[in-house]
Amino acid sequence: MQKVLQQLIELQELDTRRDVLIARLGDLPETVKTLEKQIGNEKEQNIIRQTGIEENESLIQSNKAKIEDLKEKIVRYKEQLYLVTTNREYDALTAEIEFNEEAVRTAEGQILQAGEENDRLREALERSEKNVQDMDAHLVEVRNSLEETQKQTEEEKAVIEAKRSELSAAIPRNFISMYTRVRNARNGLAVVALVRDACSGCHNRVIPQKRVNIYKRNQVITCDYCGRFLYASLEKEEE
Numbered sequence: 711m712q713k714v715l716q717q718l719i720e721l722q723e724l725d726t727r728r729d730v731l732i733a734r735l736g737d738l739p740e741t742v743k744t745l746e747k748q749i750g751n752e753k754e755q756n757i758i759r760q761t762g763i764e765e766n767e768s769l770i771q772s773n774k775a776k777i778e779d780l781k782e783k784i785v786r787y788k789e790q791l792y793l794v795t796t797n798r799e800y801d802a803l804t805a806e807i808e809f810n811e812e813a814v815r816t817a818e819g820q821i822l823q824a825g826e827e828n829d830r831l832r833e834a835l836e837r838s839e840k841n842v843q844d845m846d847a848h849l850v851e852v853r854n855s856l857e858e859t860q861k862q863t864e865e866e867k868a869v870i871e872a873k874r875s876e877l878s879a880a881i882p883r884n885f886i887s888m889y890t891r892v893r894n895a896r897n898g899l900a901v902v903a904l905v906r907d908a909c910s911g912c913h914n915r916v917i918p919q920k921r922v923n924i925y926k927r928n929q930v931i932t933c934d935y936c937g938r939f940l941y942a943s944l945e946k947e948e949e
């Protein structure tokens with residue numbers, strides 16, 4: 711039993727050191743992910759904006775061509791007005807002219823609207839492209855410092871992980887699964903010292919009978935409140 715306890719203490723030390731290494735990376739990995747996502751979204755939006763601009767542009771062109779045709783027609787009808795001989799023909803031509811003039815106004819309205827929309831889209835596109843440039847630059851910086859930090863910690867982490875896997879293979883499975891469960895539930899800390907008669911994980915007092923057993927160091931004892939493994943640390947008691 712004493713051996714298992716010693717192994718669990720060592721395992722906790724290794725895991726704590728590894729946690730510190732990972733914490734050194736900070737929120738860099740998360741920042742990289744967030745930036746990549748934001749840049750992707752922004753680029754997607756810009757493709758939609760660009761398509762909108764092109765569609766409006768072709769709408770403007772087709773309406774311009776339409777207006778030219780309509781105006782030619784109107785000129786022809788106006789020339790024909792001089793040649794008509796009956797009121798009925800005159801009224802028919804006048805109606806035709808009015809109809810075509812109305813169509814010209816409609817087309818001009820569409821050109822105006824599409825032009826205004828393109829102004830808005832181009833402005834948004836420009837803003838967004840600048841934004842994407844800034845985010846790209848930031849992403850490069852964050853990636854570089856992440857890589858650098860990873861490089862620095864990689865070697866140390868590999869050593870810890872090798873020791874950890876050797877050690878955990880030597881610990882009975884039921885203890886490993888208890889350890890893992892408690893560590894996950896208790897903020898990474900599954901093995902703690904008894905300090906001033908209390909569990910140093912949750913600071914609750916440990917009953918005398920348990921304390922006696924902890925000092926005997928011949929069995930594995932866990933805290934009644936937080937489930938962490940408890941051990942007697944002479945060092946900590948002396949503090």
Ligand SMILES: [Zn+2]
Nearest residue numbers: 909912933936
């Ligand atoms: Zn506790």
